[in-house]
Amino acid sequence: MIDEFAKDNLHGRLCRDREALLWKLDGLSEYDARRPLTVTGTNLLGLVKHVATVEARYFGEVFDRRSPELLPRWQDSDGSDLWAAEDESRDQIIGFYRRTWEHSDATIDELPLDAPGHVPWWPEPHSHTNLFAVLVHVLGESIRHAGHADILRESLDGRTGLRPENEQQIDEEARAAHCAEIERAARSAAPIKT
Numbered sequence: 099m100i101d102e103f104a105k106d107n108l109h110g111r112l113c114r115d116r117e118a119l120l121w122k123l124d125g126l127s128e129y130d131a132r133r134p135l136t137v138t139g140t141n142l143l144g145l146v147k148h149v150a151t152v153e154a155r156y157f158g159e160v161f162d163r164r165s166p167e168l169l170p171r172w173q174d175s176d177g178s179d180l181w182a183a184e185d186e187s188r189d190q191i192i193g194f195y196r197r198t199w200e201h202s203d204a205t206i207d208e209l210p211l212d213a214p215g216h217v218p219w220w221p222e223p224h225s226h227t228n229l230f231a232v233l234v235h236v237l238g239e240s241i242r243h244a245g246h247a248d249i250l251r252e253s254l255d256g257r258t259g260l261r262p263e264n265e266q267q268i269d270e271e272a273r274a275a276h277c278a279e280i281e282r283a284a285r286s287a288a289p290i291k292t
Contacts, residue, residue: 115240122247135250144181150195151179157202160215
């Protein structure tokens with residue numbers, strides 16, 4: 099009984115966070131979806147591509163359920179899953195992510211939480227695992243990168259929120275006043291030395 103509750107709950111959270119991550123691309127120009135927004139090159143479309151690759155590997159290879167998508171061997175990973183190449187369209191990457199959901203969902207639906215898996219890129223003895231641990235791990239990865247996407251999108255146009263129905267109209271004056279209050283508190287707590 100608790101296994102089905104846990105599986106349904108974790109899977110439901112994963113589904114919610116997948117949609118939240120994709121929503122961060124809505125309304126952006128091709129350039130803004132792809133451009134590096136941190137000193138390490140983190141970008142919104144790259145986050146989607148990366149999370150799709152993570153899901154494809156963990157719910158595919160780990161349980162001998164090969165992804166229908168062509169993936170480089172994990173040993174050959176070169177970081178190209180973190181950004182979109184010129185010849186990769188937004189639609190292609192989103193399509194890859196959605197097809198990966200279908201494959202991942204089938205793995206989650208068909209296997210029990212204690213189904214054994216093997217993660218060859220994890221050190222021994224941790225490489226021998228089960229669906230429950232992988233589901234928690236992938237959910238953590240998805241949440242982490244959805245959080246990155248939140249901050250990146252906010253830096254582009256101020257848009258915030260988990261889902262479209264939670265989005266509020268941006269009040270620039272209220273935001274500026276709020277940031278000024280936080281800045282005052284920070285300066286007061288840690289006076290600048292001259």
